[in-house]
Amino acid sequence: MYLGDALNQLGFRVLEFCEKCGGLMRPIKKDGESYLVCKRCNFSKPLSSKVSSYSSKRVIEETKHGRIGIIEDKAELRRKLREEEKELEEERRRELMDLLNREIEETEGSEE
Numbered sequence: 001m002y003l004g005d006a007l008n009q010l011g012f013r014v015l016e017f018c019e020k021c022g023g024l025m026r027p028i029k030k031d032g033e034s035y036l037v038c039k040r041c042n043f044s045k046p047l048s049s050k051v052s053s054y055s056s057k058r059v060i061e062e063t064k065h066g067r068i069g070i071i072e073d074k075a076e077l078r079r080k081l082r083e084e085e086k087e088l089e090e091e092r093r094r095e096l097m098d099l100l101n102r103e104i105e106e107t108e109g110s111e112e
Helices: 003-009 062-072 074-111
Strands: 025-030 033-038 044-046
Touching: none
Parallel strands: none
Antiparallel strands: 025 033, 033 044
């Protein structure tokens, strides 16, 4: 008996790897038949009829959810950036005006 079949009957999940390149084999259905296909080299083989079930599951990490949220709120992010840029520009103007006023005061004081 194939070890994968025995483990499957006991309720364990089994991963299969490609004979050619060692890549992970994933189950697909094509023309009503089930196959295992390699992600790397596309090698395929028929899925054993002895295997009672085979499934593929993708887990999305929490950090990827956070990235999606930022992308969805792109307009709000742009608005905030524009506001921050305006505030920085206004602060620079004030600093420049202060510097100009000090220079004017210094030149007027030295003339007297």
